[in-house]
Amino acid sequence: MTVHGEAGPARAWIRSYAARRGRRSALTLERVERFLPERRIPDGPLDQHAVFGRVAPLVLEIGCGHGAAAIAYCQAHPDHDLLAVDVHTPGIARMMAAAHDAGVDNLKVALGDAVFVLRDRVRPGSLHAVHLFFPDPWPKDRHAKRRFVSAFTLELISSRLAPGGVLRVATDQELYATHTLAALEAHGGWDVVIGDRPAWRPTDGFERKGIAAGRAIHDISATRS
Structure with missing residues (x-):
């Protein structure tokens, strides 16, 4: 299930996010110029000691949004390091400013x-x-292949987790929770707990919108066995 490039016949996955176009605000540009040089990891394989100045338990957050969960985790776990990944510059910029x-x-x-x-x-x-907190649910059946959780991504995540490492997923979409649980079961090698909400995870904008709409919040914790 190797990905050889972002496009082409060997591609084993489909992009799970929609590109956002538009001009970046002056505030975003200012934050990027000020904070990105010290926060961005360099190209190439991650050298944790060089980047963080130590080797500590390392967490990767996929789709960090404005960074509320990432910052809360770092504050609750000062002995851990976190790498936040997102394709959208304004959210990254806002998170870096808040972290500062x-x-x-x-x-x-x-x-x-x-x-x-x-x-x-x-x-x-x-x-x-x-x-993976509140990913794009892609609710239509014809878009199901765009959901981030898939056989391919679970295999990739599993290979990067240490033994006993944990995949945490939160969503306000029952369809996405069901999809995630089915994918985990099909992949195998996970001990799954449903409803295990971490005490440190804040209620962010996506969650508040889901609650306001009457939707239940689904927390899934899958430990690599």
Whole structure:
């Protein structure tokens, strides 16, 4: 299930996010210029000691949005390091500014597709956990193949997690929760717990919208066995 490039016949996955076009605000550009040089990981395989100044339990968050969960995790786990990955620059910029204001220094970022970050930059067996909170649900049947959780991504995540590492997923979409549980069962090699919401995870905008719409929040914790 190797991905040889972002396009072409060997591609084993389909992009799970929609591109956002438009001009970046002056505030976003200012934040990027100020904070990205010190927060962005360098190209190539991740050297955790060089980037974070230590080797500690490493967490990767996929689709960090504005960074509320990433920052909360770093504050609750100062002895851990977190790499936040997203394709959308405004969200990354806002998160970096908030992390700076909060004095959080165990948080770094990667701008780009999480599949390529996992494949090319994260060493096998090096992750303590992977977080996927409120991903795009792609609710229509014809778009189901765009959901991030798939046989391919589970195999990739499993290969990057250390033994006993955890994949945490949260969604306000019952369809996505059912899809995730079915994919985990089909993949095998996971001990799954449903409803295990981490105490440190804040209620962010996506979750509040889901609750306001009357939807239940589904927390899934899958430990690599």
